[in-house]
Amino acid sequence: MNKKAKIAVTRKLPATVETQLEELSDAKFNLDDTPYSEPQLIRAVSWADILIPTVTDQVNAKVINAAGPNLKLIANFGVGVNHIDLEAAEAKGIQVSNTPDVLTEDTADLAMGSFIMASRRFGECERMVRAGAWTG
Incomplete structure (x- = not known):
């Protein structure tokens, strides 16, 4: 056993x-x-x-x-x-x-998401929507 x-x-x-x-x-x-x-x-x-x-x-x-x-x-x-x-x-x-490769793809995803968010001003847009300032 x-x-x-x-x-x-x-x-x-x-x-x-x-x-x-x-x-x-x-x-x-x-x-x-x-x-x-x-x-x-x-x-x-x-x-x-x-x-x-x-x-x-x-x-x-x-x-x-x-x-x-x-x-x-x-x-x-x-x-x-x-x-x-x-x-x-x-x-x-x-x-x-340890688990050396566990975060490789996640890190790349965050980097790409940050690039898109900054270049398309997603943060600013999200704040406008929440404030009710989005006019369409």
């Missing part, structure tokens, strides 16, 4: 991801979807095999050093890892991963 991994998920994730985690692991989710405090992170790493944080969670040396012996992976749901103390994780033999 395979033991399911115990996973602590610190923030709301896409529904498909949460569904898969529920099916494949013993996942505990942050139902409030607010950033975990340091004490909450310390509690999570004390029992988890895997921690899935986001950029809002400060996974510092104090948190990592409080990790139980089962914590083997910090799988960041995001591009950066500057909120995770990589040296402390390495010293404890904890792997750190």
